[in-house]
Amino acid sequence: MTKPKVLISDKMDPNAARIFEERGCEVDVITGKTPEELKEIIGQYDGLAIRSSTKVTKEIIDAATNLKVIGRAGIGVDNVDIPYASSKGIVVMNTPFGNSITTAEHAIALMFALARQLPEANAQTQAGLWPKNGFMGVEVTGKTLGLIGAGNIGSIVADRAHGLRMKVVAYDPFLSPERAVEMGVEKVELDDLLARADFITLHTPLTDQTRNILSRENLAKTKKGVRIVNCARGGLVDEEALKDLLDSGHVAGAALDVFVTEPAKEHALFGTPNFVATPHLGASTNEAQVNVALQVAEQLSDYLVNGGVTNALNVPSLSAEEAPKLKPYMALAEKLGSLVGQLTTGSVPRVSIHTEGHANELNIKPMVAAVLAGFLREQSDTVNMVNAPFLAKERGIEVREVRTEKEGDYHTLLRVSVKTDAGERSVAGTLFSNAEPRLVELFGIKVEAELAGHMMYIVNEDAPGFIGRIGTLLGENGINIGTFNLGRREAGGEAVLLLSVDGEVPAHVLEKARTLPGVKRAMALAF
Numbered sequence: 001m002t003k004p005k006v007l008i009s010d011k012m013d014p015n016a017a018r019i020f021e022e023r024g025c026e027v028d029v030i031t032g033k034t035p036e037e038l039k040e041i042i043g044q045y046d047g048l049a050i051r052s053s054t055k056v057t058k059e060i061i062d063a064a065t066n067l068k069v070i071g072r073a074g075i076g077v078d079n080v081d082i083p084y085a086s087s088k089g090i091v092v093m094n095t096p097f098g099n100s101i102t103t104a105e106h107a108i109a110l111m112f113a114l115a116r117q118l119p120e121a122n123a124q125t126q127a128g129l130w131p132k133n134g135f136m137g138v139e140v141t142g143k144t145l146g147l148i149g150a151g152n153i154g155s156i157v158a159d160r161a162h163g164l165r166m167k168v169v170a171y172d173p174f175l176s177p178e179r180a181v182e183m184g185v186e187k188v189e190l191d192d193l194l195a196r197a198d199f200i201t202l203h204t205p206l207t208d209q210t211r212n213i214l215s216r217e218n219l220a221k222t223k224k225g226v227r228i229v230n231c232a233r234g235g236l237v238d239e240e241a242l243k244d245l246l247d248s249g250h251v252a253g254a255a256l257d258v259f260v261t262e263p264a265k266e267h268a269l270f271g272t273p274n275f276v277a278t279p280h281l282g283a284s285t286n287e288a289q290v291n292v293a294l295q296v297a298e299q300l301s302d303y304l305v306n307g308g309v310t311n312a313l314n315v316p317s318l319s320a321e322e323a324p325k326l327k328p329y330m331a332l333a334e335k336l337g338s339l340v341g342q343l344t345t346g347s348v349p350r351v352s353i354h355t356e357g358h359a360n361e362l363n364i365k366p367m368v369a370a371v372l373a374g375f376l377r378e379q380s381d382t383v384n385m386v387n388a389p390f391l392a393k394e395r396g397i398e399v400r401e402v403r404t405e406k407e408g409d410y411h412t413l414l415r416v417s418v419k420t421d422a423g424e425r426s427v428a429g430t431l432f433s434n435a436e437p438r439l440v441e442l443f444g445i446k447v448e449a450e451l452a453g454h455m456m457y458i459v460n461e462d463a464p465g466f467i468g469r470i471g472t473l474l475g476e477n478g479i480n481i482g483t484f485n486l487g488r489r490e491a492g493g494e495a496v497l498l499l500s501v502d503g504e505v506p507a508h509v510l511e512k513a514r515t516l517p518g519v520k521r522a523m524a525l526a527f
Contacts, residue, residue: 004304005044010051012073013293023301039063047300056080061088071300073292074099074283077313086314089384093299093312097152098292099283104156106282107201107231110255113276114227115140141165146197148213149204150175157201158185169193194221206233216241227253231282234258239269246272257282315386316365326362330370332429332437335451335527336416337374340427342525350419351375352400358412360403368401371416442496447487449498455525456505461518462488462495469516477509
């Protein structure tokens with residue numbers, strides 16, 4: 001078996017390469033390449049491990065014909081075109097926890113620097129001025145810290161602030177009341193935070209919703225004398241407005257580790273009294289650099305060798321432990337999606353995935369992705385689990401997930417339903433011996449069949465002699481039948497026939513089958 005091949009294109013801890021090799025990957029460490037040079041070599045790699053220097057653009061992705069996964073050693077993925085990578089079926093991962101403590105500690109350090117004016121005091125002391133009476137700071141004890149963003153890093157900052165005897169209020173639309181209680185913070189709206197906080201720290205990604213979250217208007221709502229720290233992303237704070245409010249004295253101090261444009265060699269804020277700047281040092285500790293390098297190597301190798309998906313930004317996470325358990329379910333899901341995709345004509349505005357019984361206890365997200373990959377395979381020859389949800393959204397398909405707690409006729413059941421012009425149509429399947437996918441229902445008709453290889457699907461009137469006629473037709477044309485699966489709604493009513501055959505069914509045989517008495521539909525299937 002050929003080993004997956006990985007390229008490390010940015011400088012990172014050398015132990016990352018060792019982990020790739022130990023876990024069954026070939027690895028090349030080639031750093032400092034220009035975009036044109038990277039395009040020349042990227043086509044031979046299955047995985048790409050980067051930091052912030054490599055820009056994974058549309059052009060690079062187009063050249064990466066074998067690429068399956070991109071791993072960013074760190075949190076920010078501004079340098080990766082995630083939507084285009086998704087459309088090409090490439091998993092994009094980051095390592096959001098490897099530098100969380102380091103970034104949180106930097107925010108706390110900058111908060112102290114502002115509270116006691118440490119950079120200015122240091123500069124004047126070393127200049128021989130001894131300005132003992134020139135710097136009157138403030139204590140952090142008893143002050144209110146406002147967190148904008150209460151995720152992983154924000155929660156660490158809150159924990160450290162509690163140790164400093166600060167009161168913590170948090171604005172985060174995704175923060176549940178239960179989680180707020182667990183963190184020991186008061187969940188508030190943004191305007192309330194701005195009015196109450198003595199210190200404000202930002203810990204949120206840069207999105208359309210968070211861009212300029214501290215706009216000129218919002219900065220004007222802050223408490224007079226507030227101190228602001230941003231170690232998250234440039235663009236969260238209106239830098240021009242911040243300069244004006246520092247000059248006016250409304251904002252008592254501000255510390256930025258990140259800027260809209262980096263590297264920030266020149267900036268209007270530089271030299272402003274009570275302003276502290278650091279050159280994007282949030283993740284810059286020895287521990288953090290080792291951690292993110294090791295984590296990205298572990299994540300990429302787990303995906304390429306075992307199928308585990310961790311910290312992915314464009315596909316459901318799937319641990320290496322979950323992957324073996326879900327593998328037969330995902331095979332079933334893909335086959336059911338493929339079946340309904342091949343049998344459905346016209347537009348499909350909605351696809352629903354229902355789970356019953358044991359399937360309810362599992363991670364449904366990978367099954368949903370597998371259903372969509374099978375369903376859309378008739379529309380795209382490059383679809384896979386990664387880009388299937390992206391393609392479904394692009395085509396305006398609503399995707400629903402439904403869990404049914406009760407256990408029906410089967411220990412586990414997966415049902416795929418599609419909304420069509422003719423109404424709702426569904427297929428259902430189960431696993432025999434917890435491993436072998438089987439179709440058990442087709443458009444309301446009970447039928448048991450294995451979905452594999454080349455098959456014929458026939459809808460006919462249930463009447464004597466039909467089986468003999470179809471068998472004769474196939475025999476006369478040298479088509480060998482592997483399995484023969486029948487189902488019907490009622491005696492004399494509509495029936496379905498699923499045949500597995502040893503090879504592709506010629507078009508003229510299908511045409512002849514459609515002329516047989518009682519046949520309503522005949523088509524070839526492939527799995």
